[in-house]
Amino acid sequence: MQFKTTSSPHYTPENSVNTIMRRVLLAMIPGTLATIFFFGWGVIINMLLACVVALGTEALMLGMRNRAIKPYLLDGSAILTACLLALALPQLAPWWLTCIATVSAIIFGKHLYGGLGFNPFNPAMVGYVIAIISFPKEMTQWVPPLLEGYTHLNFLQTFQVIFGGQVPAGLSWDAITMATPLDTLKTQLGLELSINDIHQHEVYGPMFGAVGGIGWEWINGLFLAGGLWLAMKRVIDWRIPAGLLGTLFFLSNSFALYDYSSFTPPTFHMFSGGIMLAAFFIATDPVTAATTPRGRWIFGAGIGFFIFVIRTWGGYPDGIAFAVLLMNMTTPLLDYYTMPRAFGHHWREFPQHTKKHDDE
Amino acid sequence: MSTASPIRRASLPEQLIIPLHQHIGENSEILVTKGERVLKGQPLTVAKAYVSAPIHAPSSGIVTDIAEYPAPHPSGLSTLCIVIKTDGENEWADLEPVSNYRDLSTAELRNIIRHAGIVGLGGAAFPTAVKLNPGPDHPIDTVIINAAECEPYISCDDMLMRERADEVISGIEIILHTLGAKKALIAIENNKPEAAEALQKSLGRTANENIHVVAIPTIYPTGGEKQLIKVLTNKEVPSDGLPIDIGIVVQNVGTTAAIHRAIHFGEPLISRIITVTGNGIKQPQNMDVLIGTSMAEVIQQCGGYTENAKQLIMGGPMMGFSMHTDHLPIIKGCNCLLVETTEQRQGMQTMPCIRCGECTRVCPANLLPQQLYWHASSRNFDQVQDYHLFDCIECGCCAHVCPSHIPLVQYYRFAKTEIWNQERDRKKSDHARVRHDFRQARLDREKRERDERLRKKKEMLEKKKQEESQASTAEIDPKKAAINAALERVKMKKASTTVTPKNTNNLTEEQQKKIDEVDKQRQASKTK
């Protein structure tokens, strides 16, 4: 009998890129539902819009680069990028802003570098940064979470705001949007108010909720839960979120202990803004993170460090995107210097090729 | 799947094709001629080189051919084989069993093992006698008996221990004696309680306190030699070293049973147990097969193929080689025939590496398979070695978990082969250069000798001339010498001027100052 020959191993692998992406998307569901619950229809509209645009751009780029369209389109990575981006953008961001962010994410963040697996920067964060730098005003159009004293838009109204840029009759922008707690805290701290004063403030006080701001604490809690599930399933490496959250907690705690009236307490840091989404779903993007175990610790810790620095002293209320991109840049270096000790070798045997070439 | 029924002895095939080269090392020399009748166990070759092993007639019959036949090797190339047409008599040659091996010297024991053609039966097929000779500067403390099946599916060692535990233990005792080692650890995976029990019982009978059965977790690839040592002793074999460097010798259980038979019965290695399994086999089981039996015949005796058999693999699913035909002989290193129903990776899209690090997590050699892949695929052979390519044991773990379905091991094999080829080419060219140099030297020497001869001839002639006209030349000489001296001086001057540096002797004062300043600054910045 004659047979075809192939190379070992002869097992069928169980895992695939597709499974990974599907699991990540699955784990995002609880947190996403909470986001929709607190921030309304805008979240859904943004997500759908971003997904459609992402898939369209992806197909277009694959076509232009003469790649097989179907397997790549179905690998789920474009959808994931779109969802992350939609969750990071404000709910009332105009449609064109979402489109620009998504298109930039897919093109500049991914395909210009050679597509999936070759991009050095997290595509969603590339899109986000392009948006926030180019359109800072539109990037503040967050809606108030289910909170007394604000108007909540229904689907039609939301649709009109996003696609028509029209504030519904009888309402003003101020009535339908609101700065995030992180933003508020930053502004007010800048005005020399103490943390305590801000929390007691009659206008701003209520939004801070129990730990991380009304709505935000729930959203972050649920993303945390989804993330832990992913880590347990070993879809993501626990070292990155552990390094990130650990560093953020350590730094914010140290500073709060030093001066609790002008530094944000660690609980707030951990449960406000996009922190859990970042820790478990964005920073863990395997393509752009370090790959060695030690490298991943450092990678996570670095992001935590930069988030704290930008939140505390930087120009943006939430520095996640910048922190992630900054650490993306260090990835090749981290990988190189944190090589695991190969079996039967000693520590500190770095690849020596640079030297070798000099000799030649 | 293949442990349900006991080991079955395969029936005697009509024809046996025995490749000369079934082991790591040099070929052995043929002792028989075409048409000769050979007896069972009669040596067909003799191993001349140190790292080599002879082969023996697995059954009695006539040598019908000595020629190249396809052999089970990944390359699919043919090798020199001895073909025997069996006569069904199974007539044994004279065997020389040893009545009490403790009376023999270790060298004598090794010699018997060597002439019995015993090689490592775990798959690598390294001549056992060589492994049992670590040399005086490597005292062996521990012998590890590898009873951890090297790959999933394979159960020949398991069955051997269950059914022939006494042979295994007896073989281990011989090994301990030969090496002068203190203790032996039988590493057995914890999913083989029956085998462990059989060994314990047998140990109880012999009451040997130096042999211990140790259960180890069933995690692929603990059957790998270096990994096994780490699990058992927590010692790591250095990357460029061997287990003997840390006082350890590892032997496969199958090998120990073969040693037992060689010493106590004088039987050479002419058969082995192989696992025939996979979804493509009707009755998966373990078979005791004569070396040289055709794979097709063995599979026939296991009920044949199922309808959807697609792939034949020699060895296990992780590291085995897929064969293109079953008309190949069973060799000493073949521990498993695996027939799969699906062609692996068929229809599965290979995606780019997403750097997920899964491969790094599972690599038993602690390598970065993803970096290896990156550099191997871009043919950066220097870098790929910096990432310790040659520590890769090709276990296939990384490719198995890779979500992008990249056939990683294929890339490593490719890179290794390329590097070996380069090395060989380099050696070849080195050799050529040396030869060229020799030739040049010879030519030079010949030329020198010829010149010498010519010169002598000339001198002789000159002498004659001189003698003839001595008086007239004496006057001219001083003049000539003066001219020569002047010429010499001019030459010397020329030589000395060419070595002085350019552009520095015609500097203006200003320029010189500037240079001095710069130098000073440089000096200052250095000391800062």
Ligand code: SF4
């Ligand atoms: S497992 Fe595959 S996809 Fe993941 S890092 Fe390794 S080679 Fe890349």
Ligand code: SF4
């Ligand atoms: S085959 Fe892969 S997992 Fe196995 S040793 Fe080589 S690199 Fe590591």
